[in-house]
Amino acid sequence: MSTLAVSNAVGSEKAPRVDHVLITEMVEAGARVLDVGCADGELLQLLAERKGVDGRGVEIARDKVNACVARGLSVIQGDADHDLDDYPDQAFDYVILSLTIQATRQPKTVLKNLLRIGLARSSRSRISGTGRCARGFSSVAACPSPITCRISGT
Secondary structure, three states, rough: OOOOHHHHHHHOOOOOOOOOOOHHHHOOOOOEEEEEOOOHHHHHHHHHHOOOOOEEEEOOOHHHHHHHOOOOOOHHHHHHHHHHOOOOOOOOOEEEEEHHHHHHHOOOHHHHHHHHOOOOOOOOEEEEHHHHHHOOOOOOOOOOOOOOOOOOOO
């Protein structure tokens, strides 16, 4: 049994969320990543540990920003609805929204900024969340690929 499995068995270390593991598998090693709505930084930390990414985060809740900084992560307090406007075009290889889009007031604007901030060479962005599936299924849970949805930029 691996060290991680032993640690998890005795409860001393929490296993990463399944969606975080799947997202991590999609990101190239050494990439520049912006995690919008990064919460306590679990995904950013996983990406740094497993992929060696240059990760940054934006989080609205001050206590979660503090938790990220305590973990040694580069995270600022900000609101995705407004503060993404300040990021330059194509500043990151990946811009991740994980369980974030449904909490925004201006999702269309947030998604346009996501596509603008991410590199143009990748015309797709990854989103994980809840709600109606973009592929036409009744819910994300019913979708055969609930973790990722393709978004076309215009």
